Amino acid sequence: MIREIIDGTTGPITIFEPSQSDIDRIMQMNDVVASFNSESKDGEDDDGMMLNVRGETILKELIPLLTDIEIDKDMTEDEMQKIIESPTIDLLNVMQVLSGIVTQIYTFMILRYRNIVQMEDVVERSNDVRDATMDHYVSSAAKTDEGRMMLSGLAQNANELAEAKANNMTKAKIKEQIRNGERTIASGLPESDQEVDHVVGADLDPEQTKMSTELDEKYQGI
Numbered sequence: 001m002i003r004e005i006i007d008g009t010t011g012p013i014t015i016f017e018p019s020q021s022d023i024d025r026i027m028q029m030n031d032v033v034a035s036f037n038s039e040s041k042d043g044e045d046d047d048g049m050m051l052n053v054r055g056e057t058i059l060k061e062l063i064p065l066l067t068d069i070e071i072d073k074d075m076t077e078d079e080m081q082k083i084i085e086s087p088t089i090d091l092l093n094v095m096q097v098l099s100g101i102v103t104q105i106y107t108f109m110i111l112r113y114r115n116i117v118q119m120e121d122v123v124e125r126s127n128d129v130r131d132a133t134m135d136h137y138v139s140s141a142a143k144t145d146e147g148r149m150m151l152s153g154l155a156q157n158a159n160e161l162a163e164a165k166a167n168n169m170t171k172a173k174i175k176e177q178i179r180n181g182e183r184t185i186a187s188g189l190p191e192s193d194q195e196v197d198h199v200v201g202a203d204l205d206p207e208q209t210k211m212s213t214e215l216d217e218k219y220q221g222i
Contacts, residue, residue: 003066004097008090014068015097022065023105029061055084055095062098069094 001017018026059080063069087095 003101006090006093006097008093009088010090013090013094015094015101016066016068018066018101018105025065026062026102026105027109029057055087056080058095058098059083062102063094066098066101067094 002014003017004015006013006015059071064071083091
């Protein structure tokens with residue numbers, strides 16, 4: 001896919017959008033990584049930051065990768081240095097576009113990393129709510145003789161499930177027994193506590209709660 005066509009003095013210059021393999025290759029360029037790290041440490045704003053990619057990297061790697069310009073493979077270091085020190089207008093335009101592409105790639109990577117961190121924070125907060133809710137259930141149940149008997153029975157049930165796991169009981173059967181144990185606790189709690197269970201449980205992601213699989217481990221010693 002074409003990114004831009006520059007009207008050069010000797011003809012049009014085509015600059016292509018990087019493919020996924022191109023992006024992977026650019027992300028591995030030592031000079032580009034060093035430039036990104038340097039700009040990040042300086043505290044520049046992401047929106048206004050333009051990576052300072054060396055001319056040598058652009059000539060030897062980015063131009064052959066992302067443009068239709070043919071670079072002489074037999075060009076010496078001295079010849080390349082002369083081109084970098086005295087670039088044509090066309091080359092300056094190409095270098096500007098390529099630097100912008102590289103900067104966009106790294107900006108995207110930063111945003112993706114931030115999203116991952118934010119999602120991990122959401123999961124952690126959900127786990128905190130789940131743990132607090134479970135502690136509330138156990139604390140409420142332990143206040144009555146009937147509740148303590150239920151907790152003792154649940155602990156025994158957890159031990160039986162642990163033995164069942166050791167004997168290769170199917171996961172489906174294990175989850176079934178744990179759910180039965182949870183319903184037993186809920187039926188013995190005050191009505192207000194059962195309502196809390198309904199509200200909190202509705203807000204949590206079923207994949208994140210995993211209350212049934214952790215209950216036997218957390219309260220096995222009760």
